Amino acid sequence: MSEEVIVGIDLGTTFSAIAYINSYGKPEIIPNLEGERTTPSVIFFEEDGTPIVGQIAFNQAITNPERTVRFVKRDMGNPSFRFNVDGKDYLPETLSAIILKKLKNDAEERLGKEIKKAVISVPAYFKDAQREATKQAAEIASLEVVRIINEPTAAALAYGLDKEEDQTILIYDFGGGTFDVTILRVTGREFTVLATDGDPQLGGSDVDALLVKYLAEDFREVHDVDLRDQPHTHHDLWQKAEITKKDVGLRPSVKVVLSHGGNTASVNLDRDDFEDLIEDLINKTETYMEKVIQDANLDWSEIDKIILVGGSSRIPAVQKMIKRVTGKEPVKDTNPDECVALGAAIQAVVSTKDSPSESNEKKTNQKEPELKSEKGETIDIIINEVASHSLGIRAKSAQTGKYVNSIIIPRLTQIPCEKTKIYGTYEDNQSRVEFDVLQGEEDDPHSPNVDRIGKAGLKNLPPHKAGELKIEVTLKYTADGTIEVVTREQMSGQVSRESIMQKSNILSDEIVALEKQQLETMEI
Numbered sequence: 001m002s003e004e005v006i007v008g009i010d011l012g013t014t015f016s017a018i019a020y021i022n023s024y025g026k027p028e029i030i031p032n033l034e035g036e037r038t039t040p041s042v043i044f045f046e047e048d049g050t051p052i053v054g055q056i057a058f059n060q061a062i063t064n065p066e067r068t069v070r071f072v073k074r075d076m077g078n079p080s081f082r083f084n085v086d087g088k089d090y091l092p093e094t095l096s097a098i099i100l101k102k103l104k105n106d107a108e109e110r111l112g113k114e115i116k117k118a119v120i121s122v123p124a125y126f127k128d129a130q131r132e133a134t135k136q137a138a139e140i141a142s143l144e145v146v147r148i149i150n151e152p153t154a155a156a157l158a159y160g161l162d163k164e165e166d167q168t169i170l171i172y173d174f175g176g177g178t179f180d181v182t183i184l185r186v187t188g189r190e191f192t193v194l195a196t197d198g199d200p201q202l203g204g205s206d207v208d209a210l211l212v213k214y215l216a217e218d219f220r221e222v223h224d225v226d227l228r229d230q231p232h233t234h235h236d237l238w239q240k241a242e243i244t245k246k247d248v249g250l251r252p253s254v255k256v257v258l259s260h261g262g263n264t265a266s267v268n269l270d271r272d273d274f275e276d277l278i279e280d281l282i283n284k285t286e287t288y289m290e291k292v293i294q295d296a297n298l299d300w301s302e303i304d305k306i307i308l309v310g311g312s313s314r315i316p317a318v319q320k321m322i323k324r325v326t327g328k329e330p331v332k333d334t335n336p337d338e339c340v341a342l343g344a345a346i347q348a349v350v351s352t353k354d355s356p357s358e359s360n361e362k363k364t365n366q367k368e369p370e371l372k373s374e375k376g377e378t379i380d381i382i383i384n385e386v387a388s389h390s391l392g393i394r395a396k397s398a399q400t401g402k403y404v405n406s407i408i409i410p411r412l413t414q415i416p417c418e419k420t421k422i423y424g425t426y427e428d429n430q431s432r433v434e435f436d437v438l439q440g441e442e443d444d445p446h447s448p449n450v451d452r453i454g455k456a457g458l459k460n461l462p463p464h465k466a467g468e469l470k471i472e473v474t475l476k477y478t479a480d481g482t483i484e485v486v487t488r489e490q491m492s493g494q495v496s497r498e499s500i501m502q503k504s505n506i507l508s509d510e511i512v513a514l515e516k517q518q519l520e521t522m523e524i
């Protein structure tokens with residue numbers, strides 16, 4: 001394979017997808033080798049340790065739950081997560097890498113081209129640790145990440161690229177394990193994020209969980225057996241619940257037949273009952289919508305279009321709620337399962353164009369992929385992202401003497417950006433300063449909602465009086481939404497001191513290299 005192609009990847013909690021810009025300059029989904037346009041983000045490990053990704057793995061989840069892993073994305077950036085099978089521990093980064101490899105291998109086979117580079121999408125609310133983990137997963141899968149893109153921005157690109165008029169759009173993304181909502185302004189080909197928020201622990205599987213409970217309790221009332229007690233019947237119930245959830249969206253009433261050990265029960269579920277059951281979940285998403293419209297300083301009349309993303313946005317109660325809150329029908333011309341990958345593919349060719357070193361270096365016979373408008377003209381886009389979390393350091397408040405989360409870059413600041421704040425020392429001849437870098441909103445630096453990204457500081461400070469040294473702390477958000485920190489101290493006539501932050505929750509380069517090596521020899 002001599003020719004290369006750059007792709008966009010939606011690495012989802014439950015489903016993933018991969019896309020590229022075709023020879024007509026249009027984004028296009030690359031189906032997997034099973035012929036499906038999305039691939040379940042599920043891995044099944046065979047007896048010999050070979051991982052199998054996708055629908056086959058999903059089907060194994062019932063009979064072989066202990067050899068099957070799902071929802072890895074929820075544990076990206078979680079340093080204590082391991083999936084153990086046959087005495088071997090798998091890191092979340094490695095598991096995600098296995099999924100990426102399946103997408104890459106199948107797409108290479110389909111296109112007859114080599115894939116070395118990708119844009120990968122992540123939820124807008126992903127913090128630094130999760131973004132870094134996603135990049136490391138790509139590295140383990142031998143993919144160079146040219147850029148991380150936020151999922152709602154990708155969806156907006158896929159929707160807005162060919163639209164003539166300027167508009168303000170709301171992206172409502174309700175997936176398998178996560179929910180987020182984002183407001184963007186599209187003017188020409190400039191996409192500006194105005195506000196974004198979401199819940200990383202709210203998704204379609206919560207809907208399934210409510211249905212599982214409902215069905216299990218119904219069965220127990222009739223037969224005095226709890227189907228949740230046995231792993232096999234429990235998993236079976238989960239699958240039935242998921243099918244039922246989709247069916248009840250299409251018909252006003254469905255009948256679910258449950259059987260176990262010769263006992264059978266037939267449960268009727270009306271759409272109204274289902275909607276009562278999930279009302280709290282839908283209301284939760286409504287609260288986030290209200291929050292972003294406030295953060296964006298807009299009211300609903302100023303939102304021109306509503307775009308639904310994620311499989312769970314197909315639930316009729318979602319669409320009803322959106323209509324009630326905004327007074328508008330969501331647009332019908334985007335595919336909720338595909339638009340994120342398509343948008344990532346768009347960003348992929350734009351990134352290639354943007355990077356000057358890239359274009360100088362590329363003097364091969366390869367034709368650069370380019371985006372084309374309806375009229376066949378080459379198009380460029382501008383993306384203005386914002387930080388979805390505030391960034392600060394743990395510092396002692398001068399007024400109270402207590403430690404606080406001293407925010408330096410507030411959330412919703414446009415990125416990339418950097419800000420510097422000057423701190424003083426508080427003791428005579430203090431020889432070092434050390435502080436935690438924090439991501440999150442709350443004042444309390446120890447709140448579970450505030451992430452400790454790493455330690456930064458300076459050692460071997462020269463003798464001085466308390467407060468005499470000025471310690472300059474520069475925090476940066478990169479275009480990927482990841483973080484860099486530099487600490488500096490400059491006394492006149494002295495050599496300047498400078499240090500960069502070491503992140504605490506990311507894998508070391510050695511481990512990434514080792515995992516990559518292992519995956520290279522693995523057949524996926």
Ligand code: ADP
Binds near residue numbers: 013177246
């Ligand atoms: P993610 O981005 O988190 O991987 P997806 O956007 O692929 O997730 O959405 C998957 C979720 O959507 C699953 O929980 C699935 O059950 C749900 N889903 C898919 N189709 C429907 C439907 N027609 N009605 C309700 N839920 C659906």
Ligand code: MG
Binds near residue numbers: 175
């Ligand atoms: Mg998704």
